[in-house]
Amino acid sequence: MSQWKITNLERQDDKVFLITGANSGIGFTTAKELLRKGATVILAVRNRQKGVEAVSKLKGDILQAKVSMLELDLADLDSVRQFSQNFKANHDRLDVLINNAGIMMPNDYMVSKQGFEIQLATNHFGHFVLTKSLMPLLESTSDSRVVTVSSIATKMKDADIYFDDLQFKKKYVKMASYAQSKLANTMFALELSDRLKESGSHVKSVAAHPGYTATNLQQHMGLLGTIMNALLAQKQEMGALPTLRAATAKQVKGGDYFGPTKMAEYRGYPELVTPPQLALDKKACEKLWTVTEELTKETFSL
Numbered sequence: 001m002s003q004w005k006i007t008n009l010e011r012q013d014d015k016v017f018l019i020t021g022a023n024s025g026i027g028f029t030t031a032k033e034l035l036r037k038g039a040t041v042i043l044a045v046r047n048r049q050k051g052v053e054a055v056s057k058l059k060g061d062i063l064q065a066k067v068s069m070l071e072l073d074l075a076d077l078d079s080v081r082q083f084s085q086n087f088k089a090n091h092d093r094l095d096v097l098i099n100n101a102g103i104m105m106p107n108d109y110m111v112s113k114q115g116f117e118i119q120l121a122t123n124h125f126g127h128f129v130l131t132k133s134l135m136p137l138l139e140s141t142s143d144s145r146v147v148t149v150s151s152i153a154t155k156m157k158d159a160d161i162y163f164d165d166l167q168f169k170k171k172y173v174k175m176a177s178y179a180q181s182k183l184a185n186t187m188f189a190l191e192l193s194d195r196l197k198e199s200g201s202h203v204k205s206v207a208a209h210p211g212y213t214a215t216n217l218q219q220h221m222g223l224l225g226t227i228m229n230a231l232l233a234q235k236q237e238m239g240a241l242p243t244l245r246a247a248t249a250k251q252v253k254g255g256d257y258f259g260p261t262k263m264a265e266y267r268g269y270p271e272l273v274t275p276p277q278l279a280l281d282k283k284a285c286e287k288l289w290t291v292t293e294e295l296t297k298e299t300f301s302l
């Protein structure tokens with residue numbers, strides 16, 4: 001199959017996209033490309049001022065951009081629940097939910113509002129509860145999708161779900177903790193896909209990863225981040241393509257996983273890639289789902 005490029009992105013008139021963490025990086029670029037194609041895009045952002053600036057920039061770049069913002073802090077499950085209520089009260093459709101927001105490797109051990117390790121809380125728990133809360137709206141919108149953004153970190157040596165110490169309370173290892181949270185993203189996306197299919201739902205759950213892309217994500221990596229960004233990183237326009245393909249391409253199936261295929265998946269145009277091994281372990285995915293339900297106190301049945 002020929003490469004999927006930005007020219008493959010079709011018109012998205014009348015479609016509503018909700019993108020978490022869309023004030024910068026891959027989320028921002030994803031929003032921009034969708035707006036260019038006529039989509040309605042809502043940026044879910046944790047910092048109001050950054051959200052206002054992002055909306056203003058997008059409106060400046062794209063004539064008549066149908067863009068707005070809503071505040072959402074994924075590291076606070078009460079904020080996620082409140083956000084979902086507001087969203088459902090003000091929108092009668094949601095075509096694509098893009099679980100994009102993320103944080104990577106803060107140097108110090110930090111916890112969320114509910115006391116969970118911050119990367120697992122933000123990257124996985126927040127998106128789990130958000131997806132659960134918005135599922136009725138996705139169900140009532142025809143041909144809708146959930147796209148969850150994962151990472152090549154899921155294929156690194158330390159990538160695992162550390163069920164005996166999910167919160168890294170014994171010893172905080174920032175890379176392993178990030179890899180765990182992103183592995184949880186892929187496992188969630190694939191398990192959600194299975195459960196949606198079993199329930200007969202039309203909603204598709206798809207995963208994507210951006211390879212290595214220069215964004216604010218590398219802010220805690222210091223000199224290593226600067227060097228890697230200079231040598232290895234692709235531009236945000238490339239990093240957004242796997243998400244855009246997963247979110248819009250007609251041939252996409254539930255359970256698909258898109259990422260670049262060049263240089264060990266660090267760079268290139270998006271194609272179907274093999275999920276990390278643990279995401280293909282059904283029992284592990286089910287266990288993660290159950291543990292997530294217990295810790296977030298949210299039953300997510302389909």
Ligand SMILES: NC(=O)c1ccc[n+]([C@@H]2O[C@H](COP(=O)([O-])OP(=O)(O)OC[C@H]3O[C@@H](n4cnc5c(N)ncnc54)[C@H](OP(=O)(O)O)[C@@H]3O)[C@@H](O)[C@H]2O)c1
Nearest residue numbers: 021024025026046073074075101102151212213215216217
């Ligand atoms: N860049 C890469 O090479 C790469 C590689 C693999 C995977 N990814 C994944 O790609 C996704 C996008 O990251 P990016 O590279 O575009 O980085 P980015 O520019 O730092 O964007 C991350 C976004 O997430 C938001 N966010 C962080 N914590 C949040 C919270 N508690 N609630 C709501 N929003 C929050 C950030 O908001 P603030 O601006 O307020 O901080 C920001 O808008 C992430 O899931 C990341 O793990 C990126």
